[in-house]
Amino acid sequence: MDRPTVTKRGVSGPPLVIVLLAAVGLAVFVVPLFGLLVQTPWGGLARLLSSDVVLDAIRLSLVSSIAATVISAVVGVPLAWLLARVDFPGRALVRGLVLLPLVLPPVVGGAALLFALGRRGVVGEPLYEMTGLVLPFSTWGVILAATFVSMPFLVITVEGALNSLDRRYEGAAASLGAKRGAVLRRITLPLIRPSLVAGLVLAWARALGEFGATITFAGNLQGRTQTLPLAVFVALESDRDTAIALSLLMVVISLTVLVVLRSRWWRPS
């Protein structure tokens, strides 16, 4: 056999088995979407999506998912920093606790939130007596449930980025006179920005899709706690066309955000 043929065979493309298995993998994502598109009542879409129930759900979903992402960023980044940088006793346990919502069924998370923060809950009762604040069955409850399930995505992504960051950048900044806060602001955070953005997007996407913990802890009240996934769930039983329209809407919102963010900031470096 002469040499050029061998070379050509060597670069002739990926093995067939891998391509076939990958195609099956892709089908898992594409087939449900296809089903949704086929069933969509395209003509009545505008009317279906402008009903009060739908508009309320859209507003609530956007508000609660964005609020949950902001809260996750404010408290999750410091948590990730501590986990990555400080060797405190019980760190492995804390890391496990933070990641628990990733594997816990959301309905269990919702129930736990209810036992802790419900009006008769361990924390909820004193909270109510002191401030009059009631979390369950309120928009704050929706936000809390969304934060509970979404923050782990941010923490795990940011902690990973901090662990793989060359510590000498921070050392160089300190040797140039930068205090710890300035090092964090001017060096650490900018250097992990791709991971930070990725973590925020993942957290936001998870918050937007949150269902189980929300319905358990916050209930299903239109305009107050009924987010898009909850509205889809209700509509499936009564108004199939609305359910499909809402589902399509969620697909479009999520896909748009993921594609736009990915092309702008979230480039694999």
Next chain:
Amino acid sequence: MSGLEARVHVERSAQFRLDVELTIPEGRTVALLGPNGAGKSTAVATLAGLTPLQAGHIKLDGRVLDDPAAARFVPPEERQIGVVFQDYVLFPHLTVAENVAFGLRSGGSTRAEVKSEVVRWLDRFGLGDLAVARPPDLSGGQAQQVALARALITEPKMLLLDEPLAALDVTTRAQLRHELIDHLEGFSGPRLLITHDPTEAFLLADEIYIIEGGRITQVGSADDIRIRPRTSYIADLAGSNLLVGSAAAGIVMVEGFELLVGDTHISGPVLATVHPRAISVHRRHPEGSPRNTWQTEILRIEHYGDRVRLRTGDPLPLTAEVTPVAAEALALSAGSKVWISVKATEIGVEAD
């Protein structure tokens, strides 16, 4: 006293233990020369305050920076020690100008002051055209200049250079070595150069500390180290003769003396190295010998272990090494007249 006084003790495991004492007066350059894994970078990290001492002390211009026994530790941002890190560690998300400005911005200078200082320093290093370039787009030599400017602009009290020339190709290295000598001379505080390259240590430092396995095994000038190497590592790696000269057509001129070398292509300023064991010593004019042959006198003779080191005199002073048996057979002593020969191919030549 002004300058650096330090005893650095760090024990990381049974295998890794660093215990060295360093004294660097103002305006002097000390090289910490040793193989990889000897603890050089750990020494840098402790002096810069990035790794705390476990025992010992660090004192700079009389101010205690680290002293575990007295529970004193000055954090890195308050030490005023300029560091040029190995591989330079430029901030990849900032431009060259922003990298150089970083230290001044941390120091609380106004925006206008920072800007004019940065322009001045960029010009001084010939980096004016690269102000808005990003570190990944720089050549190794440019990155080194940025790192040096970034460290010097804050006017630190001491300068630490961790392998400042190691990441460069041969040609750039020679050029930047000369520039580095100028920059070091322009800096008034103590300077510590970390290197694994004896040539660099000999050319840049006033005094050389040799570190092996976390300990200092010898301190002295280049000549001290060549004539009296205390360990076999020092004899093998740090003991070479280093000659500064200029090359043309296979001949290197060293202070009026002609040496034939194997490399016939190189020309211009060069550094020639000759290992002491590559030098043959004879009582009579050797026959059929290499053409680099001359007569001289033994100035000093030092016995250590299973080797004997000789310092020869004019016309080209060198350090040679022979076995004790040979020294005895040739009846060598200070004042003996001998013939020296060196094969052209045993002389290493690189651009200076």
